[in-house]
Amino acid sequence: MSRNFQTAGIVLKNNRFGEIHKGVILLSPEHGLLSAVAYGACSAKGKLRSVTNPLCAGTFFLYRDPVKDSIKITDMDCRDFFEGVRSGIVKFFTASVWLEIILKTFGGDAEETFSLLLESLRLLDACTEDSASRFLVQFLWRYLELAGAAPATDVCAGCGETRSENQGLVYYRGASGFFCRECAASSRESVFLSAGALGCLRYSRGLPLEKAAACSPDAASFAALKKAMLFLAEDFAGGPLNSIRTGKGIL
Numbered sequence: 001m002s003r004n005f006q007t008a009g010i011v012l013k014n015n016r017f018g019e020i021h022k023g024v025i026l027l028s029p030e031h032g033l034l035s036a037v038a039y040g041a042c043s044a045k046g047k048l049r050s051v052t053n054p055l056c057a058g059t060f061f062l063y064r065d066p067v068k069d070s071i072k073i074t075d076m077d078c079r080d081f082f083e084g085v086r087s088g089i090v091k092f093f094t095a096s097v098w099l100e101i102i103l104k105t106f107g108g109d110a111e112e113t114f115s116l117l118l119e120s121l122r123l124l125d126a127c128t129e130d131s132a133s134r135f136l137v138q139f140l141w142r143y144l145e146l147a148g149a150a151p152a153t154d155v156c157a158g159c160g161e162t163r164s165e166n167q168g169l170v171y172y173r174g175a176s177g178f179f180c181r182e183c184a185a186s187s188r189e190s191v192f193l194s195a196g197a198l199g200c201l202r203y204s205r206g207l208p209l210e211k212a213a214a215c216s217p218d219a220a221s222f223a224a225l226k227k228a229m230l231f232l233a234e235d236f237a238g239g240p241l242n243s244i245r246t247g248k249g250i251l
């Protein structure tokens with residue numbers, strides 16, 4: 001890789017260091033998670049000030065310092081600010097869950113993860129607050145599928161029995177799969193996924209994200225589905241996610 005290079009990217013996180021500098025973690029389709037430094041980005045006049053905040057997406061111009069073994073952001077052409085995501089509290093917390101789970105668990109295909117995140121953010125940006133949770137569910141399920149961590153929707157992970165399309169399954173905290181009611185006997189917190197909820201997961205794979213998000217089981221089934229996805233996300237991350245904890249009652 002040459003010293004100067006550029007990549008598409010989405011800012012996942014940043015932190016201030018020194019008086020006026022910013023450490024930035026971005027997701028790149030070519031390089032996965034990249035840590036870079038935006039010098040002066042916390043000063044009032046810093047040109048990188050607003051474009052290095054979480055959710056900013058565009059082209060990053062970078063310089064690799066072989067001596068310090070660090071990467072510097074020299075410029076950023078921001079294409080998406082996602083104002084619509086920032087201005088809606090449900091949408092903002094939804095996006096925060098996505099950024100945090102990628103930060104904590106990313107290890108798969110960078111290009112696919114980047115595409116999923118960018119497409120999801122664009123749809124979330126344009127949607128209403130009421131429909132944000134549909135994209136929350138779809139993103140998390142697709143992310144888990146990409147990571148190979150999505151439970152099977154048509155067999156019980158306990159007894160291995162194949163389930164028909166009109167039967168539900170149970171997920172409980174810390175479990176690696178969905179279980180039939182007989183196998184799910186556990187004192188841990190659990191959530192029952194109805195046949196309608198499982199159907200939304202089953203058929204989402206072959207559909208474009210926007211269409212899959214329109215899948216609407218009854219309200220109780222959808223609420224359970226969302227709860228199960230948040231459980232799955234935290235179980236996959238190996239612990240609580242700050243965005244889910246602080247977004248409690250909002251998400």
Ligand SMILES: [Zn+2]
Nearest residue numbers: 156159180183
């Ligand atoms: Zn079973």
